[in-house]
Amino acid sequence: MGIIFDIRAFMYNPTNVYITIGAISLSLLFFLFLKFNTHASNKQKLFLTYGHIFSLIFPIVYFMYSTGCRMLFSGCHTVQAITYISFMAIISGLVTAILVAPFFLFNNFRKKSMEIRKGNIAAFVARQARKLKIKKPSIYILDSAKPVAFSFTHIKKTIFISLGMYELLSKKELESVILHELAHIKRNSASLKLSEFALKILSPLGKFASFGRAIDTEEMTADNYAISVQGTARHLKSAQRKLEEFHSCI
Protein backbone atom coordinates (compact mmCIF):
# COMPACT_ATOMS: atom_id res chain seq x y z
CA MET A 1 0.00 0.00 0.00
CA GLY A 2 1.05 3.61 -0.04
CA ILE A 3 3.66 5.11 -2.30
CA ILE A 4 5.32 1.78 -3.23
CA PHE A 5 1.98 0.41 -4.39
CA ASP A 6 1.35 3.59 -6.38
CA ILE A 7 4.80 3.46 -7.99
CA ARG A 8 4.20 -0.17 -8.97
CA ALA A 9 0.81 0.72 -10.42
CA PHE A 10 2.39 3.65 -12.25
CA MET A 11 5.17 1.47 -13.67
CA TYR A 12 2.67 -1.16 -14.78
CA ASN A 13 1.93 1.11 -17.73
CA PRO A 14 4.82 0.62 -20.25
CA THR A 15 4.55 4.23 -21.48
CA ASN A 16 5.27 5.47 -17.96
CA VAL A 17 8.26 3.13 -17.69
CA TYR A 18 9.73 4.40 -20.97
CA ILE A 19 9.17 8.01 -19.97
CA THR A 20 10.72 7.57 -16.50
CA ILE A 21 13.76 5.54 -17.56
CA GLY A 22 14.29 7.79 -20.57
CA ALA A 23 14.17 10.96 -18.47
CA ILE A 24 16.48 9.63 -15.74
CA SER A 25 18.99 8.33 -18.32
CA LEU A 26 18.93 11.65 -20.10
CA SER A 27 19.44 13.42 -16.80
CA LEU A 28 22.49 11.28 -15.97
CA LEU A 29 23.84 11.77 -19.46
CA PHE A 30 23.55 15.55 -19.15
CA PHE A 31 25.26 15.40 -15.76
CA LEU A 32 28.15 13.24 -17.00
CA PHE A 33 28.75 15.63 -19.90
CA LEU A 34 28.63 18.55 -17.48
CA LYS A 35 31.06 16.91 -15.08
CA PHE A 36 33.63 15.55 -17.52
CA ASN A 37 33.49 17.87 -20.52
CA THR A 38 35.87 20.47 -19.20
CA HIS A 39 36.04 22.31 -22.52
CA ALA A 40 32.30 23.02 -22.65
CA SER A 41 31.44 26.66 -23.30
CA ASN A 42 29.28 28.62 -20.86
CA LYS A 43 26.24 28.20 -23.11
CA GLN A 44 26.78 24.42 -23.26
CA LYS A 45 27.17 24.30 -19.47
CA LEU A 46 23.89 26.15 -19.01
CA PHE A 47 22.11 23.82 -21.45
CA LEU A 48 23.50 20.71 -19.70
CA THR A 49 22.63 22.05 -16.22
CA TYR A 50 19.03 22.92 -16.99
CA GLY A 51 18.65 19.77 -19.13
CA HIS A 52 19.85 17.69 -16.17
CA ILE A 53 17.54 19.43 -13.68
CA PHE A 54 14.48 19.27 -15.95
CA SER A 55 14.89 15.61 -16.91
CA LEU A 56 15.53 14.72 -13.24
CA ILE A 57 12.46 16.49 -11.91
CA PHE A 58 10.16 15.62 -14.79
CA PRO A 59 9.48 11.93 -13.85
CA ILE A 60 8.73 12.90 -10.22
CA VAL A 61 6.28 15.60 -11.24
CA TYR A 62 4.79 13.35 -13.90
CA PHE A 63 4.26 10.50 -11.40
CA MET A 64 2.72 12.74 -8.75
CA TYR A 65 0.56 14.55 -11.22
CA SER A 66 -0.80 11.45 -12.99
CA THR A 67 -1.24 9.32 -9.85
CA GLY A 68 -2.54 12.18 -7.70
CA CYS A 69 -4.99 13.42 -10.30
CA ARG A 70 -6.24 9.92 -11.11
CA MET A 71 -6.93 9.31 -7.41
CA LEU A 72 -8.51 12.71 -6.93
CA PHE A 73 -10.87 12.44 -9.89
CA SER A 74 -11.78 8.82 -9.19
CA GLY A 75 -12.76 9.91 -5.66
CA CYS A 76 -10.57 7.30 -3.94
CA HIS A 77 -7.70 8.03 -1.52
CA THR A 78 -8.36 11.77 -1.40
CA VAL A 79 -5.75 12.43 1.32
CA GLN A 80 -3.05 10.60 -0.63
CA ALA A 81 -4.03 12.40 -3.83
CA ILE A 82 -3.76 15.77 -2.09
CA THR A 83 -0.38 14.77 -0.64
CA TYR A 84 0.95 13.96 -4.11
CA ILE A 85 -0.42 17.12 -5.63
CA SER A 86 1.00 19.15 -2.72
CA PHE A 87 4.46 17.62 -3.22
CA MET A 88 4.22 18.38 -6.90
CA ALA A 89 3.28 21.97 -6.08
CA ILE A 90 6.24 22.26 -3.66
CA ILE A 91 8.70 20.98 -6.27
CA SER A 92 7.26 23.24 -8.97
CA GLY A 93 7.25 26.14 -6.49
CA LEU A 94 10.91 25.55 -5.63
CA VAL A 95 11.90 25.53 -9.28
CA THR A 96 9.87 28.68 -9.91
CA ALA A 97 11.32 30.38 -6.81
CA ILE A 98 14.88 29.75 -7.99
CA LEU A 99 14.06 31.14 -11.40
CA VAL A 100 12.08 34.10 -10.03
CA ALA A 101 14.43 34.96 -7.11
CA PRO A 102 16.72 37.15 -9.26
CA PHE A 103 13.70 39.35 -10.16
CA PHE A 104 12.99 40.04 -6.48
CA LEU A 105 16.67 40.57 -5.77
CA PHE A 106 16.94 42.97 -8.70
CA ASN A 107 13.89 44.97 -7.61
CA ASN A 108 15.13 45.08 -4.05
CA PHE A 109 18.47 46.54 -5.15
CA ARG A 110 16.80 48.95 -7.57
CA LYS A 111 14.58 50.33 -4.79
CA LYS A 112 17.70 51.18 -2.77
CA SER A 113 19.44 52.79 -5.72
CA MET A 114 19.58 55.91 -7.82
CA GLU A 115 19.86 55.58 -11.59
CA ILE A 116 22.59 57.54 -13.34
CA ARG A 117 21.50 58.69 -16.80
CA LYS A 118 23.82 61.62 -17.40
CA GLY A 119 27.41 62.51 -16.67
CA ASN A 120 30.83 61.00 -17.20
CA ILE A 121 29.99 57.51 -15.95
CA ALA A 122 26.86 57.16 -18.08
CA ALA A 123 28.77 58.36 -21.14
CA PHE A 124 31.65 55.97 -20.40
CA VAL A 125 29.27 53.01 -20.03
CA ALA A 126 27.49 53.91 -23.30
CA ARG A 127 30.80 54.20 -25.17
CA GLN A 128 32.18 50.92 -23.84
CA ALA A 129 28.90 49.07 -24.43
CA ARG A 130 29.02 50.17 -28.08
CA LYS A 131 32.57 48.81 -28.33
CA LEU A 132 31.45 45.49 -26.86
CA LYS A 133 28.39 45.47 -29.16
CA ILE A 134 25.96 45.03 -26.27
CA LYS A 135 22.87 47.03 -25.37
CA LYS A 136 23.84 49.87 -23.03
CA PRO A 137 23.26 48.64 -19.47
CA SER A 138 21.52 50.85 -16.93
CA ILE A 139 23.77 52.05 -14.17
CA TYR A 140 22.58 52.43 -10.59
CA ILE A 141 24.27 53.83 -7.51
CA LEU A 142 23.33 51.61 -4.58
CA ASP A 143 22.71 53.25 -1.22
CA SER A 144 25.40 51.39 0.70
CA ALA A 145 28.71 52.55 2.15
CA LYS A 146 30.22 49.09 1.66
CA PRO A 147 32.20 49.13 -1.58
CA VAL A 148 30.51 46.62 -3.89
CA ALA A 149 29.80 46.33 -7.61
CA PHE A 150 27.82 43.69 -9.46
CA SER A 151 25.79 43.26 -12.59
CA PHE A 152 22.55 41.65 -13.71
CA THR A 153 22.06 40.22 -17.17
CA HIS A 154 18.78 38.29 -17.30
CA ILE A 155 16.11 40.75 -16.24
CA LYS A 156 17.67 43.95 -17.48
CA LYS A 157 21.29 44.57 -18.25
CA THR A 158 22.27 46.60 -15.20
CA ILE A 159 25.40 47.53 -13.30
CA PHE A 160 25.05 48.34 -9.60
CA ILE A 161 27.83 50.28 -7.92
CA SER A 162 27.54 51.13 -4.25
CA LEU A 163 28.00 54.75 -3.25
CA GLY A 164 30.74 53.53 -0.91
CA MET A 165 32.68 52.27 -3.90
CA TYR A 166 31.90 55.36 -5.94
CA GLU A 167 33.34 57.56 -3.18
CA LEU A 168 36.36 55.41 -2.46
CA LEU A 169 37.72 54.94 -5.98
CA SER A 170 39.29 57.41 -8.34
CA LYS A 171 37.78 57.95 -11.81
CA LYS A 172 40.17 55.51 -13.52
CA GLU A 173 39.74 52.90 -10.79
CA LEU A 174 35.97 53.18 -11.10
CA GLU A 175 36.26 52.78 -14.87
CA SER A 176 38.26 49.58 -14.39
CA VAL A 177 35.46 48.20 -12.18
CA ILE A 178 32.83 49.21 -14.77
CA LEU A 179 34.84 47.52 -17.55
CA HIS A 180 35.06 44.39 -15.41
CA GLU A 181 31.27 44.37 -14.97
CA LEU A 182 30.67 45.07 -18.68
CA ALA A 183 32.77 42.01 -19.52
CA HIS A 184 30.56 39.96 -17.17
CA ILE A 185 27.44 41.25 -18.95
CA LYS A 186 28.89 40.48 -22.36
CA ARG A 187 29.79 36.92 -21.28
CA ASN A 188 26.58 36.41 -19.29
CA SER A 189 28.61 35.28 -16.26
CA ALA A 190 25.68 35.75 -13.86
CA SER A 191 23.80 32.84 -15.50
CA LEU A 192 26.63 30.53 -14.57
CA LYS A 193 26.38 31.49 -10.89
CA LEU A 194 22.59 31.12 -10.87
CA SER A 195 22.84 27.72 -12.58
CA GLU A 196 25.34 26.48 -10.04
CA PHE A 197 22.98 27.56 -7.26
CA ALA A 198 19.99 25.83 -8.96
CA LEU A 199 22.03 22.66 -9.48
CA LYS A 200 23.09 22.51 -5.84
CA ILE A 201 19.53 23.04 -4.60
CA LEU A 202 17.59 20.86 -7.02
CA SER A 203 19.86 17.96 -7.87
CA PRO A 204 21.26 15.32 -5.49
CA LEU A 205 24.26 15.18 -7.83
CA GLY A 206 24.77 18.95 -7.51
CA LYS A 207 27.55 18.68 -4.94
CA PHE A 208 29.62 16.57 -7.34
CA ALA A 209 29.66 19.25 -10.02
CA SER A 210 31.29 22.57 -9.34
CA PHE A 211 31.43 25.64 -11.51
CA GLY A 212 34.14 27.08 -9.26
CA ARG A 213 36.86 26.92 -11.89
CA ALA A 214 34.53 28.31 -14.58
CA ILE A 215 33.51 31.18 -12.29
CA ASP A 216 37.18 31.93 -11.48
CA THR A 217 37.90 31.94 -15.20
CA GLU A 218 35.03 34.40 -15.71
CA GLU A 219 36.53 36.73 -13.07
CA MET A 220 39.97 36.52 -14.64
CA THR A 221 38.58 37.13 -18.13
CA ALA A 222 36.68 40.18 -16.86
CA ASP A 223 39.85 41.50 -15.17
CA ASN A 224 41.87 40.92 -18.34
CA TYR A 225 39.28 42.77 -20.39
CA ALA A 226 39.48 45.81 -18.08
CA ILE A 227 43.30 45.70 -18.21
CA SER A 228 43.36 45.41 -22.02
CA VAL A 229 41.01 48.38 -22.51
CA GLN A 230 42.88 50.59 -20.04
CA GLY A 231 46.27 49.37 -21.27
CA THR A 232 47.47 48.92 -17.69
CA ALA A 233 46.66 46.83 -14.62
CA ARG A 234 47.49 49.74 -12.31
CA HIS A 235 43.96 51.06 -11.84
CA LEU A 236 42.34 47.67 -11.31
CA LYS A 237 45.04 46.66 -8.85
CA SER A 238 44.77 49.88 -6.85
CA ALA A 239 40.95 49.50 -6.79
CA GLN A 240 41.36 45.97 -5.45
CA ARG A 241 43.86 47.19 -2.85
CA LYS A 242 41.43 49.88 -1.63
CA LEU A 243 38.62 47.33 -1.34
CA GLU A 244 40.89 45.00 0.62
CA GLU A 245 41.84 47.91 2.90
CA PHE A 246 38.18 48.68 3.52
CA HIS A 247 37.28 45.08 4.30
CA SER A 248 40.30 44.64 6.58
CA CYS A 249 39.10 47.67 8.61
CA ILE A 250 35.66 46.15 9.26
Place this chain on the structure above:
Amino acid sequence: MKKLKVNGEFESILSPLEQDVLKMLWPNKKMKVREIYTLLKPNRKVALSSVAVILDRLHEKKVVERDMQTGRGGIRYIYFPKKNKSEFEKSVIEDAVNTLISKFGPTAVSYFHERFKKN
Protein backbone atom coordinates in the same frame (compact mmCIF):
# COMPACT_ATOMS: atom_id res chain seq x y z
CA MET B 1 29.22 45.92 30.79
CA LYS B 2 31.14 48.72 29.13
CA LYS B 3 32.88 51.10 31.52
CA LEU B 4 31.45 54.57 31.15
CA LYS B 5 33.43 57.76 31.63
CA VAL B 6 31.14 60.74 32.11
CA ASN B 7 33.82 63.36 31.56
CA GLY B 8 32.86 63.84 27.93
CA GLU B 9 35.27 61.29 26.49
CA PHE B 10 34.14 57.92 25.18
CA GLU B 11 37.28 55.78 25.08
CA SER B 12 35.48 52.62 26.09
CA ILE B 13 32.48 53.19 23.85
CA LEU B 14 34.03 54.58 20.71
CA SER B 15 37.39 53.83 19.09
CA PRO B 16 39.94 56.72 18.92
CA LEU B 17 39.22 57.23 15.20
CA GLU B 18 35.45 57.16 15.83
CA GLN B 19 35.93 59.87 18.47
CA ASP B 20 38.05 62.00 16.11
CA VAL B 21 35.47 61.67 13.36
CA LEU B 22 32.65 62.58 15.73
CA LYS B 23 34.60 65.60 16.99
CA MET B 24 34.71 66.82 13.38
CA LEU B 25 30.95 66.46 13.02
CA TRP B 26 29.98 67.99 16.36
CA PRO B 27 28.37 70.49 16.68
CA ASN B 28 26.00 69.59 13.89
CA LYS B 29 28.21 69.86 10.82
CA LYS B 30 27.37 68.19 7.52
CA MET B 31 30.45 66.71 5.90
CA LYS B 32 31.51 64.37 3.12
CA VAL B 33 33.87 61.43 3.68
CA ARG B 34 36.66 63.12 1.75
CA GLU B 35 36.26 66.37 3.73
CA ILE B 36 36.62 64.54 7.04
CA TYR B 37 39.57 62.60 5.63
CA THR B 38 41.29 65.83 4.50
CA LEU B 39 40.87 67.36 7.97
CA LEU B 40 42.09 64.26 9.80
CA LYS B 41 45.09 63.50 7.57
CA PRO B 42 47.49 66.19 8.89
CA ASN B 43 47.05 65.01 12.49
CA ARG B 44 47.01 61.23 12.17
CA LYS B 45 47.99 58.54 9.69
CA VAL B 46 44.70 57.45 8.22
CA ALA B 47 43.41 56.06 4.92
CA LEU B 48 40.28 57.24 3.13
CA SER B 49 38.90 53.70 3.36
CA SER B 50 39.33 53.75 7.17
CA VAL B 51 37.34 56.98 7.45
CA ALA B 52 34.64 55.48 5.21
CA VAL B 53 34.50 52.35 7.41
CA ILE B 54 34.30 54.43 10.60
CA LEU B 55 31.49 56.60 9.25
CA ASP B 56 29.57 53.53 8.11
CA ARG B 57 30.07 51.98 11.55
CA LEU B 58 28.85 55.14 13.30
CA HIS B 59 25.86 55.13 10.96
CA GLU B 60 25.11 51.51 11.88
CA LYS B 61 25.38 52.46 15.57
CA LYS B 62 22.87 55.25 14.79
CA VAL B 63 25.29 57.89 16.07
CA VAL B 64 25.43 59.66 12.71
CA GLU B 65 22.95 59.96 9.87
CA ARG B 66 23.61 60.29 6.16
CA ASP B 67 21.93 61.51 3.01
CA MET B 68 22.74 60.85 -0.61
CA GLN B 69 23.43 64.20 -2.22
CA THR B 70 23.89 64.89 -5.92
CA GLY B 71 26.17 67.77 -6.75
CA ARG B 72 28.78 68.87 -9.27
CA GLY B 73 31.21 66.20 -8.10
CA GLY B 74 28.62 63.45 -8.55
CA ILE B 75 26.68 61.61 -5.87
CA ARG B 76 28.12 61.69 -2.37
CA TYR B 77 27.13 60.76 1.16
CA ILE B 78 26.71 63.70 3.49
CA TYR B 79 27.17 62.67 7.12
CA PHE B 80 25.83 64.59 10.10
CA PRO B 81 25.49 63.77 13.81
CA LYS B 82 22.17 62.33 14.90
CA LYS B 83 22.56 63.86 18.35
CA ASN B 84 24.69 66.69 19.64
CA LYS B 85 27.43 65.91 22.17
CA SER B 86 25.30 66.32 25.32
CA GLU B 87 22.37 64.36 23.84
CA PHE B 88 24.81 61.63 22.89
CA GLU B 89 26.22 61.59 26.44
CA LYS B 90 22.70 61.33 27.83
CA SER B 91 21.84 58.43 25.56
CA VAL B 92 25.03 56.60 26.56
CA ILE B 93 24.19 57.08 30.26
CA GLU B 94 20.59 56.00 29.65
CA ASP B 95 21.74 52.83 27.89
CA ALA B 96 24.17 52.06 30.74
CA VAL B 97 21.55 52.65 33.44
CA ASN B 98 18.94 50.59 31.58
CA THR B 99 21.42 47.74 31.20
CA LEU B 100 22.23 47.82 34.92
CA ILE B 101 18.55 47.88 35.90
CA SER B 102 17.63 45.05 33.55
CA LYS B 103 20.58 43.00 34.81
CA PHE B 104 20.35 43.65 38.56
CA GLY B 105 16.73 44.85 38.96
CA PRO B 106 15.81 46.17 42.45
CA THR B 107 19.45 46.02 43.67
CA ALA B 108 20.51 48.49 41.00
CA VAL B 109 17.50 50.74 41.70
CA SER B 110 18.16 50.84 45.47
CA TYR B 111 21.86 51.49 44.79
CA PHE B 112 21.01 54.46 42.58
CA HIS B 113 18.56 55.70 45.25
CA GLU B 114 21.31 55.59 47.95
CA ARG B 115 23.86 57.12 45.59
CA PHE B 116 21.60 60.06 44.71
CA LYS B 117 20.71 60.59 48.39
CA LYS B 118 24.47 61.02 49.13
CA ASN B 119 24.72 63.73 46.45
